[in-house]
Amino acid sequence: MSPLPSYPVNDFGPLMKGLVIGGVGILHVFLAQFAIGGGMLLYDFERRGQKGGEDYRTFVDGYFKVLVLISFVVGALTGVAMWFTTIQVGTRTIGVMLDEFHWLWATEWVWFSVEICAGYAFYRFGRRLDDKSRRRLLALYAFAAWMSLFWINGILAWQLTPGDWVKTHSMWAGFFNPSFWPSLFFRTAVATTLGSLAACIVINTMDLPRERKSVLIRRAARFAAPMALMPLLALWFLAVIPEDSRGWLLGGSMPMMMFVGVAAGASTLIGAYVIVGLLVKRLFINGATATLLLALAFGATAAGEFVREGARKPYTVRGVLYSTSLTPAEVAELRATGIANDTQWPLTDKARYVNAQLEHGAYVFRTLCDACHTMRGANAVMHLAHTWTLDQMRLNIAKLQRTKAFMPPFAGNERDVEALVQLIRWENAGNPAAWPVSDDATALAQVKAWLDEAGTAPGSTAEAIDPHGSRH
Amino acid sequence: MWPLESQAHPLWLALYLLTLAIHVVLISYVAAGSAYALVQAIRKTDDPIAARVRDLLPFMLGLGITAGVAPLLFLQLLYQRRFYTANLIMGPRWGAVVPALVVGFYALYAAKATEVLRMRRLALAVGTLCFGFVAWSWTEIHLLMQTDSVWTQMYAAGERVFADAGVVVRLALWFGAMASAFAAVASWWASSDERRRLAVIGLGGRAFSVAAACALKAQGAAVAQTAHGWLYILAAALVVEAVGWAWQFRTGEERARTLVTGAGTAALLAGVVVREAPRLLLLEPPRPAAAEASGTWVFVAMVLVGVALIAWIVRTVRNAAPDPSH
Numbered sequence: 001m002s003p004l005p006s007y008p009v010n011d012f013g014p015l016m017k018g019l020v021i022g023g024v025g026i027l028h029v030f031l032a033q034f035a036i037g038g039g040m041l042l043y044d045f046e047r048r049g050q051k052g053g054e055d056y057r058t059f060v061d062g063y064f065k066v067l068v069l070i071s072f073v074v075g076a077l078t079g080v081a082m083w084f085t086t087i088q089v090g091t092r093t094i095g096v097m098l099d100e101f102h103w104l105w106a107t108e109w110v111w112f113s114v115e116i117c118a119g120y121a122f123y124r125f126g127r128r129l130d131d132k133s134r135r136r137l138l139a140l141y142a143f144a145a146w147m148s149l150f151w152i153n154g155i156l157a158w159q160l161t162p163g164d165w166v167k168t169h170s171m172w173a174g175f176f177n178p179s180f181w182p183s184l185f186f187r188t189a190v191a192t193t194l195g196s197l198a199a200c201i202v203i204n205t206m207d208l209p210r211e212r213k214s215v216l217i218r219r220a221a222r223f224a225a226p227m228a229l230m231p232l233l234a235l236w237f238l239a240v241i242p243e244d245s246r247g248w249l250l251g252g253s254m255p256m257m258m259f260v261g262v263a264a265g266a267s268t269l270i271g272a273y274v275i276v277g278l279l280v281k282r283l284f285i286n287g288a289t290a291t292l293l294l295a296l297a298f299g300a301t302a303a304g305e306f307v308r309e310g311a312r313k314p315y316t317v318r319g320v321l322y323s324t325s326l327t328p329a330e331v332a333e334l335r336a337t338g339i340a341n342d343t344q345w346p347l348t349d350k351a352r353y354v355n356a357q358l359e360h361g362a363y364v365f366r367t368l369c370d371a372c373h374t375m376r377g378a379n380a381v382m383h384l385a386h387t388w389t390l391d392q393m394r395l396n397i398a399k400l401q402r403t404k405a406f407m408p409p410f411a412g413n414e415r416d417v418e419a420l421v422q423l424i425r426w427e428n429a430g431n432p433a434a435w436p437v438s439d440d441a442t443a444l445a446q447v448k449a450w451l452d453e454a455g456t457a458p459g460s461t462a463e464a465i466d467p468h469g470s471r472h
Numbered sequence: 473m474w475p476l477e478s479q480a481h482p483l484w485l486a487l488y489l490l491t492l493a494i495h496v497v498l499i500s501y502v503a504a505g506s507a508y509a510l511v512q513a514i515r516k517t518d519d520p521i522a523a524r525v526r527d528l529l530p531f532m533l534g535l536g537i538t539a540g541v542a543p544l545l546f547l548q549l550l551y552q553r554r555f556y557t558a559n560l561i562m563g564p565r566w567g568a569v570v571p572a573l574v575v576g577f578y579a580l581y582a583a584k585a586t587e588v589l590r591m592r593r594l595a596l597a598v599g600t601l602c603f604g605f606v607a608w609s610w611t612e613i614h615l616l617m618q619t620d621s622v623w624t625q626m627y628a629a630g631e632r633v634f635a636d637a638g639v640v641v642r643l644a645l646w647f648g649a650m651a652s653a654f655a656a657v658a659s660w661w662a663s664s665d666e667r668r669r670l671a672v673i674g675l676g677g678r679a680f681s682v683a684a685a686c687a688l689k690a691q692g693a694a695v696a697q698t699a700h701g702w703l704y705i706l707a708a709a710l711v712v713e714a715v716g717w718a719w720q721f722r723t724g725e726e727r728a729r730t731l732v733t734g735a736g737t738a739a740l741l742a743g744v745v746v747r748e749a750p751r752l753l754l755l756e757p758p759r760p761a762a763a764e765a766s767g768t769w770v771f772v773a774m775v776l777v778g779v780a781l782i783a784w785i786v787r788t789v790r791n792a793a794p795d796p797s798h
Contacts, residue, residue: 007553008560008627072534073577080537081570083544087559088567095552099759102549103767106487109541110771110778114785116538120531121785128792137788140781171766346628 007091008345009366014377017089017370022309024078024085026302030194031075033187033301035115036149037195038067039142041223046138048219050131055212056219060138061126063202068123072116079112089371092325093159093316101155104175108151115144149187157183160312161241166319178240186233189226190301193270196223197294204287214284221278221285227271234264242318244460245311248406256310259303266300313406314458322408322458324368331411332456338413339364354426357437361423364416375427382427393421394443398450401459409456414447475699475745481549481758483768488546489744495543496740497653498536503603504647504654505529506580508673510596513589521658521666526592529580529599537573549762550755551617558617565632566613569606576602607650611643612636618751638691645684649743651677652713656729656736664724671721674732675714682710699749706742709735 012020042060049057086094098105118141126134154175158165165174199220203213238246248256270293277283285293314323321327326334341363353359365375373381385393396403398417400410410417418438426435476482505525512522547555559566576599583595616622616634626634655674659667695703713735720728 007556008623010560010563012564069581073581074574076534076537077570077574077577080541080544080573081567084559084567084570087556088563091556091560095548095556096761098545098548098552099762100765101767102545102762102765103771105545106542107767107771107774109545110774112541113538114778114781116534117782117785120534121789124531125789125792128795129788133788133791137785140785144781344624346624348628348630 006342006344009370010088011348011370012374014374016372016374016378018309018372019378021082021085021089022302022306024081025309026298026305028075028078028082029305030298030301031071031078032149033191034194034198035067035071035075036142036145036188037191037193037223038063038071038198039115039119039138039145039195040192041195041199041220042067043135043138043142044223045216045219046135050135053215055206055208055216059199059203059206059216062206063199064119064123064126066198066202068119072119076116090316090325093321096317096321097155097159100171100174101158104151104155104171108148108155111144111147111151115141115148118144146188146191149191150184153184153187154180156308159315159317160245160308162318162320179237182233182236182240186230186237189230189233190297190304192223193227193274194294194297194301196220196274197270197290197297199223200285200290201287201294204285204290210284214282217285218278218282221274224270224274225279227267228275230267230271241311242460244405245313248313249307249311253310253313253406256307259306259310263300263303263307266296266303270296270300310406314401314408322411323371324408324411325371326368326408326411328456328458331409334411334416335409335413335451335456339367339411339416342367352431353423354431354433354435355437357419358423358426358435360416361419361421361426364412364420365423368411368420382424385424386428390421390425391446393424394418394447395450397421398447399454401457402454405459407459409454409458410451411456414444414451417447417451418444475748475752481763484546484549484758485748485752488543488550489741489748491539491542491546493740493744495536495539496744497657498532498539499603500650500653501657502529502533502536502580503600503607504650504673504677505532505658506576506596506600506603507651508654509583510593510600513593513596516589521662521670524661525658526580526584526596530577530584533573533577533580549758551751552759553756554617554620554754555613557623558613561616561623561627562609562613562632562634566609569609572602572605576606607646608639608643611639611646615639615642618754638688638693641684641687641691645681645688648677648679648681648684652681653677653736653740656732659720659729659732666724667726667729668721668724671717671724671728671732675717675721678710678714678717694750695746696749696753699746702742702745702749706739706746709739709742713739 042063045056045063046060049055049060083094118137122129122134122137122141126137129137154177157179158174158177161177161179162174163177164170165177200217203216203220206213206216208216238249244252249260251257273293278285312318312323315321316323316325319328322331339360341360347353347359347362347366349362350359353362365381369381373379373384376382385396388396394417397410397420398414400407412420422435422438426432429435476486506529509522509525509529512519579595579599579602583592583599586592586595612634615636615638616626619634619636622634625631652674655670655677659670659674662670713732716728716732716735719725720732
């Protein structure tokens with residue numbers, strides 16, 4: 001049996017757990033990347049300011065206040081929120097990541113601490129420091145912020161592409177995994193772009209004539225120029241991720257493909273405006289347009305993070321933990337033993353189920369579905385299965401990884417499938433007060449046969465086609 | 473040396489205790505400092521200590537939160553199953569500490585920026601309430617993660633609040649200790665007269681926390697025999713600190729401040745070990761993947777680099793020109 005412990009499960013009502021962690025994560029990533037790009041831009045502006053550009057210096061002190069008030073507060077605290085939210089929605093996943101990479105996580109914290117100390121020192125003492133100290137402090141701030149990204153990027157990329165770590169369990173093989181470099185460069189380009197767009201907003205709030213604002217805007221726009229590399233970086237990323245994950249993004253999963261489209265489309269629009277409009281045509285950008293572009297960048301970040309999370313399916317850590325937080329070995333074991341009603345963490349709504357099979361179905365739902373689905377809210381199981389016939393439902397659930405290859409294999413036996421099927425039907429029937437227990441031996445034998453045919457390997461590896469043309 | 477000798481992974485424990493102590497100093501300044509500034513705002517006193525505190529509070533909170541990430545990380549390594557379980561049982565109620573901190577953070581900025589007394593009072597009251605809520609929540613989860621016996625019942629009943637009698641008393645102990653730590657830190661920026669006033673807060677806070685500790689003992693709390701050495705160090709440090717506070721109250725001398733700081737630091741370090749002692753009995757063997765994970769030397773090297781860089785930052789700002797507004 002797996003040494004990983006079982007944990008209580010919380011129900012977030014109509015909110016899918018992915019939406020909860022996604023909401024916090026996207027905000028955090030957006031603010032953290034803004035802090036990195038903002039730091040680089042500030043260093044550049046400070047250098048130009050020290051060469052005689054007074055407006056650059058005025059900008060630096062004003063922009064830094066924005067950086068501190070937004071990024072240091074909400075940015076830092078959403079980082080803490082990420083810990084707590086991940087514990088709520090992916091307890092075993094965060095535990096596995098922490099066990100494997102805690103020293104690197106602690107290293108990331110060291111750089112985060114340097115970033116915060118340098119940032120606060122500049123915020124509080126910047127105006128009273130000599131030029132050289134100001135420059136060095138800003139350089140240190142920007143470097144420390146980027147180093148923080150460097151370390152955390154390896155850990156997050158490992159979830160999707162653990163690379164040779166799967167065979168060797170070498171931490172460095174896991175850290176410098178196949179998607180490490182494309183992710184790092186891509187995120188760096190996003191960071192400088194966010195810093196640039198935020199700068200354009202701040203410049204528009206400065207009490208300067210339009211011509212002088214234009215000079216600052218053109219300089220700030222250069223920091224969005226790395227967007228030109230984004231298509232290449234995105235292709236590099238696509239090339240190194242697993243084939244099945246690439247498949248979801250390029251048409252295998254309609255929602256994921258749409259999010260790829262949103263991220264790519266929004267990025268193209270921003271890139272085109274900045275590169276053609278601001279850098280080539282040297283146009284002026286007002287505060288409203290800059291805000292709109294930053295909002296578009298937020299949308300692109302959100303879509304990009306959704307894609308990154310979605311591409312991992314059916315895993316949270318590829319090859320190690322499924323999205324159900326079960327290991328492949330546990331899936332095989334539960335297929336043989338079935339899912340037990342958890343007495344340590346009993347159902348909190350036990351009284352609403354009108355027979356023991358439905359109650360068991362609720363345990364099965366909580367163990368296997370709850371991580372990504374709700375019963376009747378976002379990504380609701382009862383809606384997804386609403387039009388399925390009884391046998392179709394049994395078949396689709398028993399051969400889950402074949403029904404959709406981004407779904408994990410069903411981690412239970414035929415009685416678990418039947419309990420879940422009956423629960424979904426009961427929910428769709430409006431929760432009647434009486435519901436017969438389904439114990440048809442023929443139906444159970446058929447479900448078992450389907451489970452056996454599907455096996456416990458993930459859908460992406462179950463590609464064998466028999467001579468008659470049907471997949472096993 | 474106990475408690476490190478008996479543990480499967482002493483470095484995690486040592487780093488947890490050390491970073492927790494640093495975190496405690498900073499958040500004590502924030503929690504007790506907010507309350508102090510609030511009281512002075514209500515009293516309409518033109519108090520230089522309160523003005524200085526308001527100015528420093530957002531900065532101290534930023535450092536406090538940053539310093540808090542490290543013990544949070546090592547806590548998850550040492551007590552993963554217990555900490556995660558308690559998190560999940562308390563659920564969204566526990567998660568509320570983050571929005572409370574965000575609100576508290578902005579309240580401190582508002583209190584610093586506003587010249588309107590009513591607004592300042594409101595901002596400081598909001599901040600104090602938020603930090604009080606966070607302190608209460610941490611005390612609750614600290615106790616809940618050690619009380620397996622109530623887990624199943626709490627989860628089944630959907631209860632999100634661990635209404636244990638120990639929570640209030642422990643919280644009182646913390647508030648007293650925080651006041652004392654605040655007074656010790658604030659003394660470093662204070663004039664002689666101000667230091668005498670701060671000594672009253674320091675000594676009063678410490679007396680309050682000792683009284684709360686006695687109440688905890690009366691409730692049945694005990695310190696394991698193995699931790700008694702640290703308990704004696706704690707007791708000795710508290711006696712020396714009390715002498716230091718009395719000296720500071722009488723003379724306001726800088727040397728008294730140094731004595732208080734030294735004794736307070738010793739009390740803090742011994743205190744976090746004594747606090748940990750009952751929980752160490754519940755420590756589980758480290759998970760194989762965690763115990764075998766590499767990267768220790770990278771971390772050690774980066775800590776050295778980080779400490780050197782932070783030392784350079786401190787030296788740089790100490791060379792800053794004087795503040796023209798002072």
